[in-house]
Amino acid sequence: MAGPVPELEDRAVACAERLCDADRVLLASHIDADGLTSAAIAASALERAGIPFETVFEKQLDEDAIAEIAATDYETVLFTDFGSGQLDIIGDHEAAGDLTPVIADHHQPADRETEFHLNPLLVGINGAAELSGAGASYVLARALAAVSSEATSPSVAADGGEETDSSRSSSAPRSDGGIVTASGVANARADNRDLAALAVVGAVGDMQASGGELHGANQRIVDEGVDAGVLETGKDLALYGKQTRPLPKLLEYATDVHIPGISNDENGALRFLDGLDLELKRDGEWRRWAGLTNEEKRTVASALVRRAVSSGVPATKIDGLVSTAYVLSEEPVGSELRDASEFSTLLNATARYERADVGLAVCLGDRNEALDRARQLLREHRRNLSNGIDLVTREGATQAEHVQWFHASDEIRETIVGIVAGMAMGNAGISRSKPIIAFAEKNEDEVKVSARGTHSLVRKGLDLSVVMGEASRAVGGDGGGHDVAAGATVPTGQEEAFIERADEIVGEQLS
Template sequence: MTGPVPELAERATACANRLLEADHVLLASHIDADGLTSAAIAAQALERADIPFETVFKKQLDEDAIAAIADTAYETVLFTDFGSGQLDVIGEYEDAGKLTPIIADHHQPADRETEYHLNPLLFGIDGASELSGAGASYVLARALADAQDGGAAAAADGGTLEAADETTARADNRDLAALAIVGAVGDMQASGGELHGANAGIVEEGVEAGVLETGTDLALYGKQTRPLPKLLEYATDVRIPGISSDEAGALSFLEDLDLELQRDGAWRRWAELTSEEKQTVASALVKRAVSRGVPASKIDQLVGTSYVLCEEPVGTELRDASEFSTLLNATARYERADVGLGVCLGDRGEALEQARTLLRSHRRNLSEGIDLVTREGVTTEEHVQWFHAGDRIRETIVGIVAGMAMGNAGISRSKPIIAFAEKNDEECKVSARGTHSLVGQGLDLSHVMSEASQAVGGDGGGHDVAAGATVPSGHEDEFVARADDIVADQLS
């Protein structure tokens, strides 16, 4: 079988066959939404293949973390959603016979080769916009199912299966496509309102397997869980004067519509509306946006492709890929990756309740952080803008705060934003966020973070639209100056 991404099929098969040779495997993964879904996909694929494994999570795969992994009793290590950028260090342990790395990642690789390296960037596929870490893990999972016992999940003639029944979807791991899409959405790959490239192939398999539904819908966060007034009030990606960030305005807008907006004394949610009711609200939103002078290009962004996990209950954060990914990020940012993994693996009891508690705290911290940045403002250079939160914003969420603050009063969306937060007594965490429009003009924050951090004795990387670094404390001004110069060259 060629799998969902034909370009990666041969390499995925090689990686799968090597996993099947292992007596046991250490699964090491990143902790954000993409990392958690990557780990969950890999874990289920390994379990179904009867390969013993243990899972560990790392917030950062630095030299100490790699040394600790190499010091374990595991000879075979599967890295998901990281590892490519650290291949130079991992390779030293591989050369010393300490481990055999198998990498399913989508980040920019270091200047080093290894045999079992599954990364879309090696095959001409954009890892920032076309395939996430979870997508790479999914490609590996599909190959692993096919490789077992000569391809038990494949058609007898060597072709691909098209049946969408639950048993078949589980046998060939297509049921894991839903998690791959959550990872891609969480990694901000739904640019222009939808997933494309290699991700589209995974979406297609998820739909065929009966675990995903797609459709054109309002492109606002919170359609499953937020009461309608809050859905509109908090929708700030496309700002509509008199509604966005305006509690009374959003309420008044809805009350002017001839709809049943409350039932049993409670506001209904978008997911509970009929198709006709959704059309009424959407049309009124567009009309209001036009009347208030919102640019046509922005109005177009009000509508996008929805990715629904159709096996999850309506009205829960697990049914919408965007809300699911936010829930997972909430567990990761507060060092409870185990909770996020539990949710991904189907725990709808204790793990889900813990995740929801963390999400409430996460939202509160984000709100306070955004208020802080908006109130104090940013320092504007010629090509970048930046702020230093010190210890007032957690270093694990400062990047999210920076991205969400863009567009607020005094914070431009026409320049990338760089955020600093205290990591420890000796180091600062740096997070950078841009826009897809800036990326289209040449911005590559992965390169910016890598080059600027190395210039001051740090290390960094990531994606073109979002990246991060760790730098020695006291070198922030030097870092900003270097980043400003690099961005100037990219956007010139």
């Protein structure tokens, strides 16, 4: 097999062979955009290989969740986008004969060995920047296609998938197939390369497009997606909403690079567009960026750059106006599913409101009821984010020596408080020179903690995964994640003690 990440090939093949040997599989995954795309990739690969499976989602893979999984009558459990960090607990159940774990993850592994473990960190690849959970699932899916095709008869269904007995079908929604039309590579579905599009959505949703593009192993997956005809890439404005937002709103809400007189200025954005000699309205409606011609896009982009320069925006910031766009070429123009960033945001909206089933169905091809429900959840998600950011900006953050923090209590959902914290950085009273830690009520006994940093702080030594893990365990909780974004759960009443320890650790990292 010529897989996308050769360093992981042996591990991927071993995991795939174990799955093919299983009578059936329990697929357990995380609920954010990376977790949902991980699950969708794994579900598609299992289905195409003819392996019966059931899917469950967990917001947090703690001892109770692992115990519930171990208590099922599934002997083989595939963990995607989590599992590595919980190997100490999973390993106890494995040793007791409760389950055989197969793990496709990218988080920091616990200090315990298991046989079927696919994680980029085990082979020196950065799991926070070069391969997401969805990417690990994609590597496994490619291996599973190869292994299952060798283990079964060579008969192939007309849609490119393997023919399977009806008794081997899964209970999960079936993918719409992603039939290749652009590249002429007709077997992209048979070898699972069409799933590269979902892997890219997961990586983008996991904030791995640092510097405006994906790197390392992620880029190799992009290349496979382009070859398979399911992805297109190119330089474009680095603005969220290019597919769906009317042009004035696209510019008004573009705050990553603040352009005076346009960003956060509805009338200013309208005046800017009215000053361009372009047909930017049709039938009385503002057009969207995705519907402009290349020449029209260049005209708007050039005018934006001129405005930024004349307004004194630093050159390094202006460079951030352009990034690499990842387009799912088989989705219709104007759909949020066509842009990897918008797709990932839609998935996050389903996950944060306990509707992972909706997000999974969208990933697997449901463009009717599931997509409609996902869009409703996204509208609610945006309202809640806006209200949360307003609250944090209004109340401000408490400044410790090395970190800043706020406690949202029950005013911001614990499932979105981390997103709010990250988006609030840089607003009035919220510094970008310190990591931000956010608390939100989880239940009567526990508090959710979310931490966000910047890639600049990470380059200076910040590792929030270590901070969250060590500080939470010091007060009787647990946590982990990535260097730039991590989370934890701590007992109610231990917030100040947690902050004291977290502040010490960050100080040590950045000294």
